[in-house]
Amino acid sequence: MKFVSAYIALGYLAFATVTVLGLLQVLAAWVPLRGLAFADYRRPAWRALGPALIVAAYAWFFGTRREIISPGPAGAELMVLFSGAVFAGVVLTLGAASALRPYRVRIGLVGLRVKSRRLSGAVPAEILRMADHDGRAPGILVLADPALMPAARALAAQLAASGYVAFLPSWPRGALGCAAAKALAAAALEALAALPDVDGADLAVVGHGLGGDLALALGNAVLRPVRAVVALAPLHMAPCLRPGMGLLHEMTYAEAWAWNLGGRRAPLVRSLAAAGDAAASPVLVLLGQADSLVPPAGSAGLQTQKHERRVIPGATHITLATSCDTLAVLLAWLARARAGEPQVAAVEVRQ
Amino acid sequence: MMSLDWQVFRALNSLAGRWPPFDGLVQFLMNDYALTTALTVLLVALWFRGRTAQEREADQATVVYAIMALLLASAVVKGMNLLFFRQRPFTAHDGVTLLFYYPSDSSLPSNSAIVAFVFAASLYRRSLPLGIGAYALAMLLGLARIVGGVHYPLDIAAGAALGMGFVALVWRIRPICNPVVRAVRALADRLLLA
Numbered sequence: 001m002k003f004v005s006a007y008i009a010l011g012y013l014a015f016a017t018v019t020v021l022g023l024l025q026v027l028a029a030w031v032p033l034r035g036l037a038f039a040d041y042r043r044p045a046w047r048a049l050g051p052a053l054i055v056a057a058y059a060w061f062f063g064t065r066r067e068i069i070s071p072g073p074a075g076a077e078l079m080v081l082f083s084g085a086v087f088a089g090v091v092l093t094l095g096a097a098s099a100l101r102p103y104r105v106r107i108g109l110v111g112l113r114v115k116s117r118r119l120s121g122a123v124p125a126e127i128l129r130m131a132d133h134d135g136r137a138p139g140i141l142v143l144a145d146p147a148l149m150p151a152a153r154a155l156a157a158q159l160a161a162s163g164y165v166a167f168l169p170s171w172p173r174g175a176l177g178c179a180a181a182k183a184l185a186a187a188a189l190e191a192l193a194a195l196p197d198v199d200g201a202d203l204a205v206v207g208h209g210l211g212g213d214l215a216l217a218l219g220n221a222v223l224r225p226v227r228a229v230v231a232l233a234p235l236h237m238a239p240c241l242r243p244g245m246g247l248l249h250e251m252t253y254a255e256a257w258a259w260n261l262g263g264r265r266a267p268l269v270r271s272l273a274a275a276g277d278a279a280a281s282p283v284l285v286l287l288g289q290a291d292s293l294v295p296p297a298g299s300a301g302l303q304t305q306k307h308e309r310r311v312i313p314g315a316t317h318i319t320l321a322t323s324c325d326t327l328a329v330l331l332a333w334l335a336r337a338r339a340g341e342p343q344v345a346a347v348e349v350r351q
Numbered sequence: 352m353m354s355l356d357w358q359v360f361r362a363l364n365s366l367a368g369r370w371p372p373f374d375g376l377v378q379f380l381m382n383d384y385a386l387t388t389a390l391t392v393l394l395v396a397l398w399f400r401g402r403t404a405q406e407r408e409a410d411q412a413t414v415v416y417a418i419m420a421l422l423l424a425s426a427v428v429k430g431m432n433l434l435f436f437r438q439r440p441f442t443a444h445d446g447v448t449l450l451f452y453y454p455s456d457s458s459l460p461s462n463s464a465i466v467a468f469v470f471a472a473s474l475y476r477r478s479l480p481l482g483i484g485a486y487a488l489a490m491l492l493g494l495a496r497i498v499g500g501v502h503y504p505l506d507i508a509a510g511a512a513l514g515m516g517f518v519a520l521v522w523r524i525r526p527i528c529n530p531v532v533r534a535v536r537a538l539a540d541r542l543l544l545a
Contacts, residue, residue: 244539245545
């Protein structure tokens with residue numbers, strides 16, 4: 001390897017790295033790949049970031065290095081330098097996009113008159129209820145996806161602000177098996193029913209992602225009657241449980257690693273789907289129109305349970321749990337189900 | 352053939368050295384970095400652009416085939432250059448306007464054209480817009496290197512033919528190449544990048 005000129009070689013490495021950074025931002029905005037995005041590319045002004053990085057890299061390198069027409073690295077040396085630039089560009093992009101994510105997307109309880117309390121012990125959980133809550137209220141068990149707790153917490157807060165007492169159990173590491181997960185959910189439902197301000201005869205279960213699979217799998221595992229079950233993007237309906245880079249359509253690289261659960265997710269989803277009993281309660285399945293993990297068009301049908309299915313426009317896998325449209329559909333459907341109104345069975349309703 | 356090659360070279364090279372801004376543009380297009388980097392970046396885009404698992408599988412296989420075609424072409428050209436050496440136009444003739452440094456390797460075939468056309472032909476197989484864009488860049492690179500005085504037209508044509516030919520060859524022997532594709536994608540999959 002003869003790089004000839006360290007000045008040109010290092011300059012080229014920096015130029016190519018920034019060009020790759022710019023390219024990945026173009027792709028993040030265009031594909032879109034949220035896991036690569038430095039900014040919220042739904043805002044048109046930010047879409048200029050990628051092209052601007054590329055133009056700046058070219059302008060800097062070719063504007064400052066007149067030596068480009070003298071001997072420098074070529075052939076194999078250029079290939080090595082460019083490979084290094086791709087590696088650096090991809091690593092920097094994945095790291096920066098993960099680090100910037102909290103500044104781009106804020107999920108919280110801002111503006112909601114909700115108070116929360118943490119429970120430790122057998123079922124570590126969070127209880128959310130209206131701040132001025134008085135008397136007994138319907139209880140709702142919110143089963144989160146272990147990697148997407150903030151989204152489920154936002155959903156629980158919205159449900160609490162709508163008059164429910166929401167019970168959000170955490171997934172302990174040991175609960176990543178089918179039987180343990182079902183036992184956790186059953187115990188959480190018992191704990192919810194035992195709360196003094198909860199009407200133990202008026203309970204519902206809602207789950208998101210893997211939590212949705214768990215909600216559907218509960219069936220007869222719970223001793224108490226449940227008036228309604230809602231699954232948001234249950235993963236057994238996904239065409240592929242190892243989406244690889246497809247995860248970057250939805251989440252950052254750090255979140256994607258956490259989502260993978262060390263390779264235990266796919267077996268758990270399969271075992272939950274296989275172990276699910278037909279629930280006596282009415283079931284609603286909500287899917288996000290823009291969900292790339294459980295796309296409405298490519299998702300497999302529920303095989304064991306009659307259900308109502310709705311597609312929420314514009315919702316991705318994560319925003320499905322935080323979307324206002326989801327909440328509106330969910331609350332209206334829960335009100336009907338809890339009132340005992342006959343539900344439409346085995347139909348698909350697309351909005 | 353060689354006479355025609357020289358006449359076309361003379362006609363194109365006569366454009367150089369007349370107007371400094373034009374020379375600057377030719378130097379920008381003909382150097383080893385600008386267009387080669389743009390073409391390589393398009394190949395990186397192909398790796399990431401797929402919206403579905405099926406699209407990504409086909410796109411990423413194309414990227415691996417392109418790298419294999421490039422390595423194969425480079426090895427063959429190295430061997431060819433041991434047997435055959437063509438002098439650069441500025442060495443063989445007087446009065447050539449050179450806008451570049453003095454490359455010392457064989458003029459035929461053009462290594463730059465091989466790289467550019469391997470990438471262009473590979474991109475064209477998966478995406479018409481990317482392919483057309485890449486072919487345009489490859490042809491600009493070839494043309495600029497003739498105007499700049501470092502290659503004859505035949506060198507560029509031979510490089511283009513070899514580049515496209517090796518891509519066609521690799522696609523023809525895909526069953527032999529597929530274990531490499533699977534190994535690369537399996538590694539990328541472990542990193543959640545496939």
